[in-house]
Amino acid sequence: MADVELFSFTACPYAQRSRLVLLEKAIGFELVEIDLHNRPAWFSEVSPYGKVPVLRHQGRVVYESAIINQYVDEAFPDRPLMPADPFGRAQARIWMDYCDTRYLPAAHRLMVDRESPEKRATALGKLNEVLRFIEFEGLRKLSDGPYWLGVRPSLVDFHFLPFFERFAVYVELAGAAWLPECTRLRSWYDTVASRDSFIATRHTLDFHLDQQRRLNALRAQQQQATISAGVPSRPEG
Ligand SMILES: N[C@@H](CCC(=O)N[C@@H](CS)C(=O)NCC(=O)O)C(=O)O
Incomplete structure (x- = not known):
């Protein structure tokens, strides 16, 4: 082992x-x-x-x-990825939490609601609000970059990165867009996406689109099974 x-x-x-x-x-x-x-x-x-x-x-x-x-x-304390001071570590945790409790639910809602024009518009509005919050309350206040917390990469970068890799899927299938005012966010992505660790683990857009199709098929199958069993569907959450 x-x-x-x-x-x-x-x-x-x-x-x-x-x-x-x-x-x-x-x-x-x-x-x-x-x-x-x-x-x-x-x-x-x-x-x-x-x-x-x-x-x-x-x-x-x-x-x-x-x-x-x-x-x-x-x-493994070599090459630390958390700030040395307690306030810096608190900031890192706040933004990792923001990813899980704000960004991911907004992106998920958009993908689920993308087929209905009204629901899609609402979900897009929410996702854009989250992106602006990241830009103006997060990145621009925290540091001059190029990474989330400053000149060195941290756990926050690698917490968000896989889900910004998938932003191209939200663009392709659900009308999301990189907002022109979110310049720090865009340059953050370009910086982290050029790291060797990302190049070694990323997938192509076609791969992600194919995964999305599989997920849709699975959800449709599960819904069908729920209806056939006469079980009332549960709200998501
Ligand atoms: N909150 C978990 C989420 C992990 C997660 O949802 N993993 C998915 C794959 S992307 C999984 O293992 N799903 C299998 C299952 O739910 O049965 C984490 O951050 O590690």
Whole structure:
């Protein structure tokens, strides 16, 4: 067994967060690819939530991408990816939380509502609000860049990055756009997207579009199964 193993799925943006951080910190690790569509029976023993990513370090398991990444940064102190001071670390956590509680739900809502013109317009408005908040309350106030928190990359960059890689999908399928006023956000993306860790883990737009088609087909199948079973559908959340 390798000292560090990462259980991952190539299309998973959360697992990509952890792959990015392990690569950035130059930590040798074994990548264990799990086909989530056809998962091995033993996987439920490794992953308490049945999800990827899971990190196994010296036989002990850590899960949830944000927690894995903070664990890795603490357990392997070389090339630190969190600020040295408590206020800086609080800022980093605020923005990682913002990604999970504001940006991702807004992007998800847009993808779910994209077929209905009125719902799509509302969802686009919300996503644009989030992008402006990132630009004007986040990036422009925090630092001059080029990274989220300043001149050096941090966990915040790799927390957002997989989901800005997928921004091209929101553009292609749901009418999202890089807002002209969000110049710092755009230059942030160009900076982080040129890093070797990203080049090693990114996929093409066609790959992401294909994943989206699979997801749509799966959701349609699940809805059909729910209707056939006469189970009232649950609201998302
Ligand atoms: N909050 C989790 C989300 C991880 C997640 O949703 N992973 C998906 C793949 S992208 C998964 O494993 N899904 C399998 C399942 O839900 O059964 C994290 O940050 O690690």
